[in-house]
Amino acid sequence: MDAIKNDCPRNVRLVETIRVTDGTFRHLPLHINRMRRSCLELYGSPPPELRLTERDVPSDLMKGEVKCRVVYSTDIVSIGFTRYTPRTIRSLRTVTDDSADYHLKLSDRRSLEALASRKGEADEILIIRNGLVTDTSFSNILCVCGDRWLTPAEPLLRGVMRQRLIEEGRAIETDITPDMLLPGNRAGITAVILINAMLPPGKIPPIPLSGIMQ
Secondary structure: OHHHHHHHHHOOEEEEEEEEEEOOOOOHHHHHHHHHHHHHHHHOOOOOOOOOOOHOHHHHHHOOEEEEEEOOOOOEEEEEEEEOOOOOOOEEEEEOOOOOOOOOOOOOOOOHHHHHHOOOOOOOOEEEEEEEEEOOEEEEEEEOOOOOEEEOOHHHHHHHHHHHHHHHOOOOOOOOOOHHOOOOOOOOOEEEEEEOOOOOOOOOOOHHHHHHOO
């Protein structure tokens, strides 16, 4: 990271994806806090000021679910709004990459896209790093275990929705190994839920363990 700070910080862009519901920005303080952490690590300086209100939302996008995409470095690069429709995900394929690193939410997703290209006939990938389950190429996960939700303690990205669920006591961090996602596993996990800022729990159906290809 020091090389980025010293040589070309403005060429490295970060992104925040913020859910807007009926004109209301959801969990904006959590996004701003992540911007602060990311800018301090990457650039050694506070983030650019981000002020978003209902007046910033285009009039034709004031109803329903909308994705606000903020691209920034030491300054705000762009802010865009698009109607949001969740992807249909019914199956996952595990792929292993011990060097996978996406702890900063960068606009450059080529490394994740390369991993996603290995999904084969599955709808999406589930990345295994150093023997532990992490994330899909675009979301954190929750593992359904009875009436509890477990989430990997070492995800690729510490997402805003994941953080909120942990803070509320609705999700528990723990190490999850691939064998814990096999049908009939001893951990009692029965399904996987995909979550991110745009996908609160229940937005898309859970994926049963039979839909995970290992």
